[in-house]
Amino acid sequence: AQSVTQLGSHVSVSEGAxxxxxxxxxxxxxxxxxWYVQYPNQGLQLLLKYTSAATLxxxxxxxxxxxxxxxxxxxxxxxxxxMSDAAEYFCAVSRGGTSYGKLTFGQGTILTVxx
Amino acid sequence: xxxxxxxxxxxxxxxxxSMTLLCAQDMNHEYMYWYRQDPGMGLRLIHYSVGEGTxxxxxxxxxxxxxxxxxxxxxxxLESAAPSQTSVYFCASRREFxxxxxxxxxRLTVV
Numbered sequence: 001a002q003s004v005t006q007l008g009s010h011v012s013v014s015e016g017a018x019x020x021x022x023x024x025x026x027x028x029x030x031x032x033x034x035w036y037v038q039y040p041n042q043g044l045q046l047l048l049k050y051t052s053a054a055t056l057x058x059x060x061x062x063x064x065x066x067x068x069x070x071x072x073x074x075x076x077x078x079x080x081x082x083m084s085d086a087a088e089y090f091c092a093v094s095r096g097g098t099s100y101g102k103l104t105f106g107q108g109t110i111l112t113v114x115x
Numbered sequence: 116x117x118x119x120x121x122x123x124x125x126x127x128x129x130x131x132x133s134m135t136l137l138c139a140q141d142m143n144h145e146y147m148y149w150y151r152q153d154p155g156m157g158l159r160l161i162h163y164s165v166g167e168g169t170x171x172x173x174x175x176x177x178x179x180x181x182x183x184x185x186x187x188x189x190x191x192x193l194e195s196a197a198p199s200q201t202s203v204y205f206c207a208s209r210r211e212f213x214x215x216x217x218x219x220x221x222r223l224t225v226v
Binding site for chain 2: 004009034036041042043044045046049051090101102103104105106107108
């Protein structure tokens with residue numbers, strides 16, 4: 001079985017400050033890991049994904065995440081927050097292979113950006 | 116290039132009524148999924164399909180049925196709606212070894 005835990009259901013930062021959204025996972029096999037963003041009343045959009053290549057993954061909108069196997073973590077960061085980054089962020093894990101890419105999602109973290 | 120289209124976008128049902136949610140994708144993706152999203156619980160998989168004519172249960176399948184008669188369409192049915200099925204429903208599709216493309220969601224309220 002696999003699971004995802006996102007630490008902090010709400011994170012608030014000032015515009016220009018570092019964004020750090022935490023994600024820890026558990027998986028019995030090497031995982032595929034994803035971060036998705038959801039803007040109000042919209043579907044989910046892929047930010048970035050880790051599929052066993054480079055451990056530091058760069059995504060869209062200046063976000064990046066680092067896969068740390070020893071810590072079972074895949075935290076999402078952005079050096080400087082913009083007002084437009086305000087949204088809900090979801091971490092997800094997939095085993096691939098015979099699991100047919102089924103995603104297990106974390107509970108979500110709502111990011112608020114203050115002027 | 117519409118991607119994944121869900122209809123309807125909003126619906127209010129009375130307890131015991133039935134309805135079907137339609138998901139259509141124009142990307143020739145093999146895999147399709149139905150998730151429900153509830154506050155504080157992320158998205159949970161209801162049913163999925165690995166190709167035309169196939170369906171399988173996900174994490175929370177009770178009270179729902181699905182069909183994939185055509186590769187581009189994945190239907191989610193509620194035979195007898197219950198208030199616990201009030202949620203936002205998302206359809207997604209993907210190709211092998213690729214990421215998901217999500218629809219914009221269907222907001223369902225059961226009263």
